Amino acid sequence: MTDTYPLGDKYDMPDARGHFGPYGGIFVAETLMPAITELNLAYQRYIKDPDFIAELDADLRDYVGRPSPLYHAQRWSQHLGGAQIYLKREDLNHTGAHKVNNTVGQALLAKRMGKTRIIAETGAGQHGVATATVAARLGLECVVYMGAVDVARQALNVYRMKLLGATVVPVESGSKTLKDALNEALRDWVTNIDNTFYIIGTVAGPHPYPAMVRDFQAVIGREARRQCLEQAGKLPDALVACVGGGSNAIGLFYPFIDDLGVKMYGVEAAGDGIATGRHSAPLSAGRPGVLHGNRTYLMADDDGEIIETHSISAGLDYPGVGPEHAWLKDIGRAEYPNITDEEALQGFHALTKMEGIIPALESSHAMAYTMKLAPTMRKDQVIVVNLSGRGDKDMHTIMQREGISL
C-alpha cells in the first residue's frame, strides 16, 4: 500500500470520514451516529477556535505542568555504549502519565458542548485517573468503567479515582479487561447520549476519536522536536514509544511523520512471547478487522471472535491498536517491534538503577527496546524515548511477580 501515500508528500491523514487508508472510519450502531456527528462537528469547530486553543494551552501549562522536560540520560547512554538517549518526561505530568494531555482537551470540549456528565474506560487506571481529575476540576459527574481483572491489579488507581469523586464500575463481562470496559462505556453512552461526553483514552474508537486524541497528544512530539533541536542540535535519528492503543506513541510520532530521516519504533507487548499466543501485539501477530468503531489490526480467531490478550502491563492489554498505527505500519513509515514481559521488567530495573527514574510497566517496554536499539547505533546518534508514565502504580504487580512482600 505504499503507493497510496508517497512518502515525502505532506502527511494529511485521516480523510473527512476518518479513514487512514483502509483503516479507521466510523463503525458504530445507528444509536451512536448522532452523538458521533455532534462530537465531530464540535471538535472541527473548536480545534480551530483561538479561544479554545488559548484555554487548552493555559491548562497544559499551569495545570498539567507542560512543557515536560526532555532529559538526556547520559549514564544509561554511556552504559549501553551507543546512541544518546533522551527521555521525554511525560511521567512528570500532573497525575503521572501522558493521559492527562488528552483528558484536559476533551474535558474542555465537553464543557463547550454543554455536557454535564463524563464517562471513560480505563485499563491501567491512568486514563481513568486523568479523567476523574479533570472532571473534579470542572465539577462534572464522572463514571469510569474498568475491567474487574484490572480493578484487582490496579487497586491504587481505583482508590485515586474514588478520592477524586468518580464512580468506578467494575466490568464483569467478557475477559473483564480494557476491551470490555470500552464495550460497557459505549453502552452507557448510547443510553445517556443527551448529557454525556465519552472521553476515550486512546487513539481508537470511531472517528473523530483517533484523530482527536492524536491531536491532543501531539503536544508531546511538538515539544520533543523543539527540545531535541535545542539540546542535541539536530532532529532525533529514532523515536521509541510503547503501543497498546497507541496514544503516547502517536503523540510523539505525529509531528515527525514528514521528517523521513527520523525512524519510528512503536513497541508492542509480547507478553509471554508471540509464539505462545499469550500477548497483546496485534500489529506483530494479528490481522485487520473491525472493533470498537474502527477498522484496524486485531487479535481475532477464525470466526472473528476477539481473542483474550495478555500483558504484564494493564495499559497495553488490548486486542486492537489505533488505526493510524495500522496505516503507518502498512506504508512502512513506522516499525512495530515487540517486547516480552520479562524484557520489560529488565527495562524497568535498568532505568530505575541507572537514572533514578521508575518507569511505568507500559513505558518499560519502550525502555527495553531502547536497550536493544541503542547499542546498534553510533554515539553521535540520538534516540528520543517516550517515558509515558511513572511506575508508582505498578509496585504491587512487580512485587508480586518477583515474590517480594513488605
Added chain:
Amino acid sequence: MSRLAAKFAELKASGRKALIPFITAGDPYPEFTVPMLHEMVKAGADVIELGVPFSDPMADGPVIQRASERALAHHVGLRKVLTMAMEFRKTDQTTPLVLMGYLNPIEIMGYEGFANAVQRADVDGVLTVDLPPEESEDCVKLLRERGIDQIFLLAPNTTPDRIRKMHEVGSGYLYYVSLKGVTGAGHLDTADVQDKLQMIKSNTDLPVGVGFGVKDAETARTIAAIADGVVVGSALISKVEANLDDPEQAKREIIELLKSMRQAMDH
C-alpha cells in the same frame, strides 16, 4: 422478489403485521437452535432474526451479552451459525431468515466469502449492527448481487437524510430501535414511537419493524397497530436464561409467549 419482500407484501395484502422473533444461535447449546426456529414458525413467526454470537456485543444489554457468552462457550461462531441456517432451510423453504450480528466475523471471513456462504445457506437478509450505510457499500453490493437484503437499524435520533440513505442502500425492511440504549432496556413510549414512525414513513416505503421494549402480548399489540412488524428478542432470551437447567421448559415458554403475541397482533 426476495423472500422478505414477498412476506411483507403478503402480510400487507392480508392486513396483518410481521412477528419477528430474535434468538441467539447456540444458546443455551447448539442443538437447541434449529428445532427452536421451527417451533417459532409454528407459533406464528413470520420472519426470524438469528443472532450470531460475538465476543464484544457493544450494542447489546446484559441479557443478549450473556446469551452470546453461553453460545461462545460452545464455540458457536459465524461458520457454525451458517450451517444451522442451512439445516433450517432443509425443512422450511418459505420463512425468511435474517442473520443479525457484528461486523468483525464478516471482515475476517471476507465480504465475498461471506456473501457466497450466506447465499449457499439460503439466508434472506443480513443485519450488521456496527455497519452504518456510509461504510456498507462494498458489502451491500456483494449481497445485492446475490439477492440478499441488507437490513439497517434506525434510532430515535436518526435524521431524515440518513433514513433516505438507508432507503437507498437497504432493502427487505428497516428495524426501528425504539429506545435510546442497548437491547433489553427500559420500556416503550407508544405516542413517541408513533410520531417517529410517521417521520420514517415519509422518507421511505420500506416496511418498518419495531423492537427494543417489546415484552409481552400487550406491547406487541400496541406496536402492531402502528408498525409493519414487531421484533422481540430479550424477552425470549430471558426465558432461556431463566430455565438453563430445563431448556425444554424454556422452549415451551417461548412458544407460549409468541403465540400470545400472535393472537394479540391479529385481533
